[in-house]
Amino acid sequence: MALSSDDVRPDPTSDLHWSDYRGAIHEIFAANAAKHPDRSCVVETTSSTSPERNFTYRDINESSNIVAHHLVNNGVERGEVVMLYSHRGVDLVVAVMGVLKAGATFSVIDPAYPPERQNIYLDVARPRALIVIEKATKEAGPLHQIVRDFIQENLQIRTEIPALKLQDDGSVSGGSIDGGADVLQAATSSKASLPGVVVGPDSNPTLSFTSGSEGRPKGVRGRHFSLAYYFPWMSERFNLTENERFSMLSGIAHDPIQRDIYTPLFLGASLIVPPAEDITFDRLANWASTNKISVTHLTPAMGQILLGSTEPKIPSLHAAFFVGDILLKRDCRRLQQLAPNCRIKNMYGTTETQRAVSYYEIPSLSENPDYLENMSNVIPAGRGMLDVQLLVVDREKKERQCEVGEIGEIYVRAGGLAEGYLGDEQKNAEKFVANWFVDSQRWIDEDNERVAAKGSPEPWREVFFGPRDRMYRSGDLGRYMPDGNVECVGRADDQVKIRGFRIELGEIDTHLSQHPLIRENVTLVKRDHNEEQILVSYYVPDITKWKQWYAEQEQNAKGGSAIPQRQDITDANTLVERMQVFELLTADARETLKQKLPVYAVPTLFIPMLRFPLTPNAKVDKRALPFPEAADLLGSIPKATDLSSRTETESALADIWAAHLKTRNHTSETLPRETSFYDLGGDSIMTVQIVPKINRHWQGVNVPMSVMAGRNPTLKSVAKYIDKSLNPSSTHAGKDEEESEEPQQHYADDLPSHISALPASIPSAELPSVEKGINVLLTGATGFLGAYVLHDALSRQPALHVYAHVRASSAKAGLERIRQTCTAYGLWQDWWITEGNLEVVLGDLEKPRLGLNDADHKKIIEEADLIIHNGARVHWLMPYENLRAANVLSTLEGIKICATGKPKRFAFVSSTSTLDAEHFVQQSASGQPVLESDDLSGSRTALTTGYGQTKWVSEALIRAACKQGLNGTIIRPGYVMGDPQSGVSNTDDFLVRMLKGSIQVGARPDVSNTINMVPVTRVARVVTSAAIYSPSGSIAHVDARPRLTFNDFLGALEKFGYDAPVESYDLWARRVEKFVEDGPAAGKEDLALLGLFHMVTSDLPEATKAPNLDDRNAQAALKADKWNAREEGSTPAAVTVEAVAAYVAFLVARGFLPPPPKASVADITLPAVAMAPAQVEALNKVGGRGGAA
Template structure:
């Protein structure tokens, strides 16, 4: 596939995808699918499920409730739920009511949630009573709680509503990290979202026999692909509980038990599943597709997977994506040859109704093989940033290569080069934005908040890979003078109140001054690696089980010592390394250890105490009885689904 004069990889399809008048919105497309598969299971959480007919009817009732709040055109409704049936009912109801949904992750700090609500000013806050008490602002408009108001909602008519939105109305607004310390809301229309599925259908054959997982937070745009990719094609959407998301072993078991066929994962999360399969005789998977996104994919990490499964079934696919251009931008099947021989991060070719340009600072196309910034044009380009006209004008710029009509392209900040074969090689960010565990993080946002601390004069945050595992955030700061000294724990706790967990650095280095380049700029390359200090606590003070845990932690973390009361995640650990710790501990101690225990008991001392308590004969008997009960329930549920599918 040859490059055009503008170095565009677009091919074959008109970038302005036209939608049938009968299917202009996501909600109307869902209704058409519901009419085709009314008795199929649409969404499931554990033993609870809703058919397409039931989901359609319940969302109609809630939509009528919402319409009583006089929602304006392109109005926003905040949706704040754990991953659940109510989340899906609510998202669908908001769209049927003619509004756009604003997903709020309830795990975010209250201050961040308040910042988003203040900026977006939603007309209605849709949630559950317990969460409303935690996160809803006193002035956040009308609050509708599905549990508290269930009888009122159920009294509404469940029949079809008239259209209240068109293809060019907003479907959702998702907030991403902002470089100034202020998150920014990306405005995506129904047209943007619907064309994603129409323009990729020739690569996939999704249908009613597919089982998908809702693994990601609704505030992360990968969830858009999971929810609508499933519900618009008649599949079954399995909601993954928060604790299962954090447990690779339990998640792998869910994939086996529910016979999941379509899996969307960040590479970091998928590597954990690969480790689970390596460490145990895991059950048989039924996957047809594994779709990567959110961060760079290291092909070499897939070798153990391909050795076990081959590279045909399931088909692994790498899809580079951007929230501002509607989830996915490129497509590239991954092969065994990639895992064995390819060292570059290849992301493939653009979705047919998108155009990719590699441009220099003057918006001139760079030659094949040279580095340029990725600009994306076409039907996926979002409307812009909510309430941020200056930033919208800066990042959504006129496409100079489309001459017949003024259209916009998105300036991504990502760097890439084109290969001779037409593949794109992703080279990372060209600014201070990074991706860690699939989350796009503006380092400037963390720096701005850290500089608000009473003792911090200057702050710099970097993503470093100084040891095993994923890159980790490290904060450097210069203390205000005069001011009281501050500790890493002080700064960590300060940031935890204002940032999501994935944006809180693990290490904090105080410097007298930042190193500078010859041009007077901060020399980030000269910033030192985080210092490792030997803990004064000697092994003689530890109990035998504590010493065993400490040895495993030190080996996995690549450090000489860890204090018995230090938090695993505060000394450089991450979820991928924790999966490694979990496997080693089970083998070394000959115990069945739930990985959720490692997330809950995150110090050597508390984990050792937990293991001693849980391994007592009485507790082992109780846990065995609980496992047997869950297996019987799962078997009964599987038989029930079998009857439903057969009907």
């Protein structure tokens, strides 16, 4: 059934023109060569070892004709595979076009792959011819003897071109076999013509490889249909002309290399090839600028290399096509700064779709400098190109297309899909499926009518299977956006993407299981201590075989010094002990996988287990598999013993690292060369401190933060980067590994699964009156705000009865935590306990039922009237995934408790971080405050902090629960500042650290934004008032009336006698950078803003824009609260300069700030602060904002 005309989704019954074959790409290329034979076709640019080589269309056409005739003359038939031992350059173009002209199928071996892996490709492909590019042999060595033996024993090769090379004069040579004549000599006379082999849309020009679950890669047979079909449309849509200069940057053994070659050859444009030495972080941008590249195809990982330098600009670049992995807004913004005229196209496609088949275009910076501001962090996959549809299908009812916003599986419908997997009909039937939305006979009948009307069929129809309305089941999850674009949200299976490479976990496990000493194994994707995705293989060794093998290793080692003396397994109960005991086996397993897998598929971490934890169904319980803490990794790391292998740079770098790692018991001599900085115990704060010291030590070196904050920074890799920077022309340092950041999980996509976990029906609660007494379960009571909420609840007359949810080893320890926190803030009252108003229940926000034991759970479900869920994990840098359990799942568990036993009301303490989106800033700028009734759709995709994202999901979950009966309300505070009476403040607060940081650097930034900062006493009052009196389903904004500006807030420092004059934000940010680079003076503290370094030095004015808020619900709740109307119960509504004075005075008394060096210059002076010894002692033991129980 066709969709309505106003439906933004693609119509799966529409005609996609299955028979509109454009012709073969090699024939179109030959026609271009005939039209402009002397036009530049392929340029190999200058390197340190060779000058520029420029080849015309005639050169490439004639040389590829010679290769084609040679293949045909030696018996290669249409559709047979020719394997290329490859190298990036003009010879690869000649080889590819030659194979296509012969009607054959080309496939590529990357010389960088291990010989065993090359043999697997050969075994899958079963080629009948082999082309070895001479440069591949010279740079990577000849085909390994293992490969030669495999070819000799297992394949029937009809012909080989042993040393293909396009000479400087445009002639081609193929090398000789056994000293005879050049193998291409006989075909030279045929250079002016194609062999005349007929190919059609269903002929197979390519055989590409993708991961396989049985330990063998799958060969995907491409079709000629799509090689040229989309180029006319792309040329018009993206303004691509014959004058373009395309870059050749894709990996030579991955199918994206095809787009690098085919696109310019179709258009009659030029293909520009960089030398390997220029494909580095510090040189690629300069290469692109120098060579006036106008169009580039990139993976996000290759894009990181291009963006490794901010200079020079690339004004010639007007089109960048990204494919292969998630593209982030951050990277788009950086590319726009480098290439202001570049339109960015994010494209979606797989090997099975044969090419990128969808696009999302971002205008250039010069066209629309603000476009990215309203984009989500992850750029959408977009919509299908000409005659391509991205169909988002219901995973349970596949005959149903998902609605806008609904998550489903992405199916690609197009006439240009690949033929399928070579020799795997079962997999083909699973992944390439007939379109069930329409009867395909319709297209066959229409095609027959078309042929009949023409009178005679086209020649290519002899190799055409007829119209086939097929869809490729991608395994990707996605959803339609309101404008019809599609965004990807994850994978539906165990196939993963890491750093742009698609990896089948099953393939890794198959190979690892073949190790003779490993009995069981499973590979997972985990996040390491730098929040990077890594592969982790868990294995159970065969102990009997391992002992025998270990004894043999000891016997073979000279003096035993090469073998770790850790063979006793009787005490190997801890993870670190097991990693030590099986260190040698782990090394052997890693080496084994290196011989069978590409380097990107070799796990980062191997964890030995004596046995696997099992589920009740006797399956491996993957969730229960341990992941080592940094300290565990440190204990398992072998210490450096041979310093002679270190380079001079590595030794100097070790001294710098050791100065920061000394708290992890490291010295310069104990640091291994090839162990990650983070596995040694380093962290992001150390990284910020270390990078300026590196740049200061090596004059002229500017190591970016990404080098140390990357996936696996080791002494060896960072030293190599430094050496390369010091001597760019040097080749000994090798090619730096690409660094990229994995995107955070898209938080909104996580919501449906939580909504589906809600109770089907939730009884609506009616609170008893305050006079009759209200029993409250309060989470987060040990945090800064939580302590004040507790105080507010218990200070009322009559007081509420509070069950304080605390994470502790015992009820006594839990009570002590609360006592200590409240004492630190000057709030504790002994009568809370003596009069029975406060009880402690032990729990954990990250666990089911909030971690309550059976007795406490029974008490809460039977006695509680109200849950105030204030507990959360607060962190400036952690991604959504890390905060999800404590912040989102705890909300779900709280709602479930409300639905069990006695009906309960639910009050949720959220944050205005849910409003940190340009949508709300613009709305506020237009004079419209953010209404309390807003559903937050404006921040569905725009939030950038994991904390704000968890609050957004939790709020949406509560709104959904209210529709199912929950009596719930949400309180949304902004910046929670200190107590204006006592001055008690949280030293971990961003604004408090801005005060200290400005004093430390001796200046404050000129930022005129207003700040929605409210005293903690006021926030706590709104929380309790709204929890009791706000209507169900309502939201209460906590808004400052009036608001101070940043300049007012920080400017108060000068009034109090501090040296912190105002200066432009740019100057101040540079001042902060220099402070970090220089390091603190002797005896001085590190910068208070160190953990916020990136935030405060990137664009603080933009990051701190706060919309105006409607707070009528909050005001109504306060008005309804009789306690608030009493004088002793009133609280100040906003932070004033006088309140800032109280905060500063407290921070000085606590020792967090130094006393002002000068007398106050205004009427306001710092008040005196007196703290009892018990409060001082307690303050030294507490801190933190979250109060995550």
